[in-house]
Amino acid sequence: xxxxxxxxxxxxxxxxxxxxxxxxxxxxxxxxxxxxxxxxxxxxxxxxxxxxxxxxxxxxxxxxxxxxxxxxxxxxxxxxxxxxxxxxxxxxxxxxxxxxxxxxxxxxxxxxxxxxxxxxxxxxxxxxxxxxxxxxxxxxxxxxxxxxxxxxxxxxxxxxxxxxxxxxxxxxxxxxxxxxxxxxxxxxxxxxxxxxxxxxxxxxxxxxxxxxxxxxxxxxxxxxxxxxxxxxxxxxxxxxxxxxxxxxxxxxxxxxxxxxxxxxxxxxxxxxxxxxxxxxxxxxxxxxxxxxxxxxxxxxxxxxxxxxxxxxxxxxxxxxxxxxxxxxxxxxxxxxxxxxxxxxxxxxxxxxxxxxxxxxxxxxxxxxxxxxxxxxxxxxxxxxxxxxxxxxxxxxxxxxxxxxxxxxxxxxxxxxxxxxxxxxxxxxxxxxxxxxxxxxxxxxxxxxxxxxxxxxxxxxxxxxxxxxxxxxxxxxxxxxxxxxxxxxxxxxxxxxxxxxxxxxxxxxxxxxxxxxxxxxxxxxxxxxxxxxxxxxxxxxxxxxxxxxxxxxxxxxxxxxxxxxxxxxxxxxxxxxxxxxxxxxxxxxxxxxxxxxxxxxxxxxxxxxxxxxxxxxxxxxxxxxxxxxxxxxxxxxxxxxxxxxxxxxxxxxxxxxxxxxxxxxxxxxxxxxxxxxxxxxxxxxxxxxxxxxxxxxxxxxxxxxxxxxxxxxxxxxxxxxxxxxxxxxxxxxxxxxxxxxxxxxxxxxxxxxxxxxxxxxxxxxxxxxxxxxxxxxxxxxxxxxxxxxxxxxxxxxxxxxxxxxxxxxxxxxxxxxxxxxxx
Amino acid sequence: xxxxxxxxxxxxxxxxxxxxxxxxxxxxxxxxxxxxxxxxxxxxxxxxxxxxxxxxxxxxxxxxxxxxxxxxxxxxxxxxxxxxxxxxxxxxxxxxxxxxxxxxxxxxxxxxxxxxxxxxxxxxxxxxxxxxxxxxxxxxxx
Numbered sequence: 001x002x003x004x005x006x007x008x009x010x011x012x013x014x015x016x017x018x019x020x021x022x023x024x025x026x027x028x029x030x031x032x033x034x035x036x037x038x039x040x041x042x043x044x045x046x047x048x049x050x051x052x053x054x055x056x057x058x059x060x061x062x063x064x065x066x067x068x069x070x071x072x073x074x075x076x077x078x079x080x081x082x083x084x085x086x087x088x089x090x091x092x093x094x095x096x097x098x099x100x101x102x103x104x105x106x107x108x109x110x111x112x113x114x115x116x117x118x119x120x121x122x123x124x125x126x127x128x129x130x131x132x133x134x135x136x137x138x139x140x141x142x143x144x145x146x147x148x149x150x151x152x153x154x155x156x157x158x159x160x161x162x163x164x165x166x167x168x169x170x171x172x173x174x175x176x177x178x179x180x181x182x183x184x185x186x187x188x189x190x191x192x193x194x195x196x197x198x199x200x201x202x203x204x205x206x207x208x209x210x211x212x213x214x215x216x217x218x219x220x221x222x223x224x225x226x227x228x229x230x231x232x233x234x235x236x237x238x239x240x241x242x243x244x245x246x247x248x249x250x251x252x253x254x255x256x257x258x259x260x261x262x263x264x265x266x267x268x269x270x271x272x273x274x275x276x277x278x279x280x281x282x283x284x285x286x287x288x289x290x291x292x293x294x295x296x297x298x299x300x301x302x303x304x305x306x307x308x309x310x311x312x313x314x315x316x317x318x319x320x321x322x323x324x325x326x327x328x329x330x331x332x333x334x335x336x337x338x339x340x341x342x343x344x345x346x347x348x349x350x351x352x353x354x355x356x357x358x359x360x361x362x363x364x365x366x367x368x369x370x371x372x373x374x375x376x377x378x379x380x381x382x383x384x385x386x387x388x389x390x391x392x393x394x395x396x397x398x399x400x401x402x403x404x405x406x407x408x409x410x411x412x413x414x415x416x417x418x419x420x421x422x423x424x425x426x427x428x429x430x431x432x433x434x435x436x437x438x439x440x441x442x443x444x445x446x447x448x449x450x451x452x453x454x455x456x457x458x459x460x461x462x463x464x465x466x467x468x469x470x471x472x473x474x475x476x477x478x479x480x481x482x483x484x485x486x487x488x489x490x491x492x493x494x495x496x497x498x499x500x501x502x503x504x505x506x507x508x509x510x511x512x513x514x515x516x517x518x519x520x521x522x523x524x525x526x527x528x529x530x531x532x533x534x535x536x537x538x539x540x541x542x543x544x545x546x547x548x549x550x551x552x553x554x555x556x557x558x559x560x561x562x563x564x565x566x567x568x569x570x571x572x573x574x575x576x577x578x579x580x581x582x583x584x585x586x587x588x589x590x591x592x593x594x595x596x597x598x599x600x601x602x603x604x605x606x607x608x609x610x611x612x613x614x615x616x617x618x619x620x621x622x623x624x625x626x627x628x629x630x631x632x633x634x635x636x637x638x639x640x641x642x643x644x645x646x647x648x649x650x651x652x653x654x655x656x657x658x659x660x661x662x663x664x665x666x667x668x669x670x671x672x673x674x675x676x677x678x679x680x681x682x683x684x685x686x687x688x689x690x691x692x693x694x695x696x697x698x699x700x701x702x703x704x705x706x707x708x709x710x711x712x713x714x715x716x717x718x719x720x721x722x723x724x725x726x727x728x729x730x731x732x733x734x735x736x737x738x739x740x741x742x743x744x745x746x747x748x749x750x751x752x753x754x755x756x757x758x759x760x761x762x763x764x765x766x767x768x769x770x771x772x773x774x775x776x777x778x779x780x781x782x783x784x785x786x787x788x789x790x791x792x793x794x795x796x797x798x799x800x801x802x803x804x805x806x807x808x809x810x811x812x813x814x815x816x817x818x819x820x821x822x
Numbered sequence: 823x824x825x826x827x828x829x830x831x832x833x834x835x836x837x838x839x840x841x842x843x844x845x846x847x848x849x850x851x852x853x854x855x856x857x858x859x860x861x862x863x864x865x866x867x868x869x870x871x872x873x874x875x876x877x878x879x880x881x882x883x884x885x886x887x888x889x890x891x892x893x894x895x896x897x898x899x900x901x902x903x904x905x906x907x908x909x910x911x912x913x914x915x916x917x918x919x920x921x922x923x924x925x926x927x928x929x930x931x932x933x934x935x936x937x938x939x940x941x942x943x944x945x946x947x948x949x950x951x952x953x954x955x956x957x958x959x960x961x962x963x964x
Binding site: 442452453522523524525526527530531549550551552553554557558562563564565566567597598610611801803804807808809810811812813814 | 837839840844845846847848849851852853854855856860863867881882883884887888889890891892894896898899901903914933935936938939947948949950951952953
């Protein structure tokens with residue numbers, strides 16, 4: 001088959017990323033030709049500042065070597081600027097006359113620096129700061145000249161100024177606005193930044209308006225003159241006042257341009273469907289993005305369509321700014337300037353160099369500006385993006401996520417000061433050095449990529465902020481853009497809510513119906529989506545939808561917890577933590593008979609037998625003769641209780657009985673995630689009900705109910721829901737809350753996160769204010785749980801495939817050969 | 823199958839393991855060997871059968887206990903996706919587990935007895951529990 005011809009104009013990061021994605025999907029579809037105006041292969045433009053500062057070399061920031069182009073059979077015309085495209089004959093022409101015909105054209109012309117239109121702007125020694133040539137020019141100039149002026153106190157200008165200062169020049173930054181980086185920082189943070197940079201030796205002229213650049217006799221700039229008539233000497237003037245999408249060629253081609261080349265959600269130009277555009281030159285829904293992460297999202301979508309897969313839409317990105325200027329941490333997102341109808345929470349420690357401002361509107365976080373301590377930036381960004389009500393955590397908001405319980409990284413909050421061997425991700429044992437190495441060696445740019453390659457922050461996620469910081473100073477720039485909609489997994493674009501809604505609305509009862517109608521790209525899902533879909537089916541349509549054991553994680557398929565060596569643990573149910581000598585004898589006998597190596601008391605007031613061989617599971621269950629503890633399942637685990645009024649001299653209520661009743665009523669209750677309850681008989685709360693999904697605390701006049709507690713990765717204190725008088729009411733309110741969570745929670749979302757998403761007020765409305773709705777929820781839960789079989793003893797009703805417990809074959813007549821081979 | 827016991831080094835002899843239906847759709851079963859780690863036999867939605875050493879290249883998890891999807895299995899320990907056809911981890915994870923030849927004839931699954939006897943005997947399953955703990959000095963004197 002004759003290959004199609006793809007020509008790319010522009011050899012920058014977004015374009016080459018598109019090619020990389022395309023080569024992964026359809027390596028043989030196109031003959032690819034690339035034109036780049038610069039005489040270099042694709043390099044990381046964000047890292048020009050470290051090159052200028054002498055921290056890295058040009059070679060170190062190259063992303064795709066010359067060999068990469070050869071290996072992928074890409075014809076690269078580096079140093080050839082495209083000046084003409086004939087859209088009728090479909091031919092691209094470069095300055096030197098090189099031509100290339102195309103079937104598809106990818107426009108990645110990026111952006112141009114904006115030059116102030118002042119007299120003298122064309123003098124020798126006046127440059128912009130955009131590419132390797134500019135950087136080299138600055139490095140050379142610093143060797144022979146003394147004074148430099150940088151016009152523009154934004155990120156790029158400050159980086160240039162810092163670099164030139166480190167190269168030995170005396171640098172003045174001229175900024176027309178009232179404070180530095182006014183688009184990313186408020187006035188307080190901007191002034192803190194200025195102070196800190198002044199301490200390092202930079203000079204600033206804030207509010208100064210440039211009149212003209214004055215040239216010397218040699219035709220080189222020698223000074224900058226301001227509107228007020230004052231002058232500052234300058235052998236070098238760097239303009240860093242902003243960038244504009246480079247649409248010069250596109251306009252010549254008569255492509256529709258408005259603040260960039262206008263593209264659709266498939267990244268095709270609106271004028272010509274054969275022509276795609278990604279990167280800083282492309283205007284999507286009116287926005288030309290300048291950060292790496294959104295551009296890489298665009299690259300993914302464009303590649304998908306170029307590969308003729310025809311799926312995926314780019315829907316825009318939310319971005320935050322997280323910048324690193326010469327060792328100073330900054331973060332800002334949203335409406336950080338505040339304004340009408342907003343409230344501000346401010347923490348300011350100018351001496352310590354820390355400033356934080358949070359902007360709240362209608363009980364939601366709408367903006368944040370952080371200076372000096374940015375580890376919570378990603379947490380604030382998440383709150384902002386989710387639009388979560390922050391009323392309940394308002395008093396703690398300022399102190400960050402770590403303040404509300406956050407473990408696993410030794411309390412580190414500043415990645416820069418961590419040594420290489422320090423552990424960043426406590427879940428997966430990933431050190432800072434490992435992450436840095438992976439980022440450099442494998443050319444990683446986004447948090448997702450780092451997660452995939454190193455597993456850092458891939459488990460509990462509490463070190464996400466640290467990993468982002470490491471990404472920032474290792475790869476440079478900003479990487480925290482997030483898709484607006486998070487899909488269940490790579491199999492589909494639908495998110496959890498879409499799937500839940502569709503199953504209920506369309507009365508889907510099978511996996512196939514879901515996959516077919518919700519655009520799954522895989523025939524039978526994956527290990528991420530299948531368990532979720534299975535839960536949604538059976539929880540939405542109990543007694544109708546059929547459970548699919550092959551879509552359950554092994555623990556729920558074998559009804560025991562798999563251990564690191566492939567053996568299992570068995571935890572029988574002890575209602576409310578209550579047991580008998582007879583049960584203990586049977587457990588002891590089974591432990592002896594099956595040579596179970598470890599017997600341990602769990603945190604949930606029961607006994608764990610660890611190291612049971614899979615072949616022995618059925619025997620152990622039978623010998624113990626106690627119900628399944630469901631300690632392996634996303635379901636009710638235990639109801640922890642204290643002794644209560646039956647024995648305790650302080651007890652006010654019979655908490656043990658209450659716990660047992662709850663546990664019997666909720667037994668075998670599958671849920672989005674595990675569910676733990678506790679009942680304490682008095683406010684001393686010995687059952688630790690404050691960190692349970694549902695905590696019940698007996699008081700003299702009745703029972704208090706708390707919901708959404710969690711003792712895990714982030715310790716979350718349960719929130720007060722209601723006080724009731726009778727045990728029956730405890731059952732009804734607790735049951736109704738859990739059923740609401742079962743019906744609306746997303747798979748693997750604990751109650752605390754569910755409540756965080758919908759808000760406690762919503763839960764109260766459903767459970768407290770709507771008596772009929774509450775009773776209906778409680779009834780639906782009882783209907784769903786009625787007659788649920790015990791998987792340990794009623795295996796066929798529980799759809800347990802008992803064939804799994806024995807090997808399908810035991811081969812021993814090959815033993816002779818084995819002996820010979822050994 | 824033939825009953826003669828001649829063991830030519832290169833001869834392959836197909837050993838009957840089970841019927842295809844004995845393996846759940848999108849599931850797996852274990853084949854116990856006299857020596858060495860078990861072999862896992864998998865069945866996908868198209869009734870294709872694959873066989874791999876029952877040991878994830880990552881931390882040795884039993885792949886037979888994983889969730890099967892497409893032509894992959896997710897290891898039950900840390901969710902690495904292992905290709906059923908080549909035994910290799912999906913990028914960016916790295917590593918492969920040994921494959922075993924499979925023959926399906928008239929709905930009966932066969933493995934190569936020579937491979938069962940000799941293949942990947944150097945690999946062991948992970949160890950957990952008290953046996954895993956370093957011996958304390960008083961233990962060694964006992």
